[in-house]
Amino acid sequence: MDKKSTITAAMTKDVPCPFCGILCDDLVIENKNDKLKVIENGCPKAIALFQEELPETSAKIKGKDVPLDDAIDSACNILKNSHTPLIAGLGTDVSGMRSVMELADKTGAILDHMHGDALIRNTLVLQDLGWMMTTMAEIKNRADLIIMAGTDATNFPRFYERVIWNEQSMFKLKNDDREIVYIGNKLNTKSGVNPNGKRPTVLNCETEQIGEIISSLHALVSGAVLDVKEVAGVKIKTLQILAEKMKAAKYGVIVWAPGELDIPHAELTIQNFCETVKYLTRFTRFAGFSLGGNDGAMSAMGVCAWQSGYPLRVNFDKGYPDYDAHRYSTHNVLKKKEVDSLLWISSFNSDIHTPHASIPTIVLGKEDTKLNFKPEVFIPVSTPGIDHTGQIIRTDSVVSLPLKKVRQSPYSSVHSIIRQVIERM
């Protein structure tokens, strides 16, 4: 391992942060002998992840340190002897995912992302009835009514600063011109108070009842009379006022985070958001916005879709891509023993729980990955956007951001390791 750094001190501006789906691209990072410091624009999550000092480690076979070459050979053998591997986690950038697609094609693997359950909630809606979505820039520049449905955006720490309370709106939309509404349970609504003190509207209900509230709003905007006093604990008068605001908005947005809608048949709630949006576009401009895409989820989904024609949870075992949103989930194929080896990839986040199954397992993970078992092969990999350049797709899927390298790393990228595996096969 090369312990020497070629960099002694450097400041890099406009650094994109790969640690959540909104990909802020304005960080200023100082590098002193490969110790990073976030100088400007880092949220606590970015500061922790850019500045963490990682232990040195080496590739391992069954927990024992080995040269990288041996670990790659061993990974290669496992995949060669496997009838149907599962390649999951998929926490990588666009080039990492492109190489995963090639490997899946060669090995007849099943693909799923670590946030597959969240991704699929949206995919089912998109497939079934379609949707009308917007972008971060459109919200920043135009949205005067923002309905946060089941999320307070806590997992996306600079969402309000970058998108909502942003004075640089292209059409001079003032903070006071925006109305924020929260629907859901135990949401932290502090960030929805505008810088001048204007408070958001809060409709408290259980997460499971958000669909009821939204479908009632859909009925009200379409002119129906609801002969009830309240819906899911919210007074009908409150819903009528909100329905009028939705019709009067110049540009309304319903924001949800599919990962936080962890309820049975969450896709039906999301479908309600999307159908309400579609109806409202008869009167005004309205759109949906999905907050997600952490751990390279949008990159994995995008690359899979443009290369195979299908979203994730696709199986290459038959020699062609076979998509099934439920059958090919990580949980399901491991439980039903439909796969006989696992390649798990997580290059952004070492806290993600790697599934422990009784099949040969290869882990491509950050050097501080904590495992409660000894996989057949562990290979430390570098992090896109810190240790190497790359591209990653933002939560709204319209922007693919170029990532920067801000320090030297002794580890190879996911793309490089998988390319070596493919070449040796």
Ligand code: SF4
């Ligand atoms: S909000 Fe997300 S993208 Fe922005 S700095 Fe924080 S972790 Fe990074």
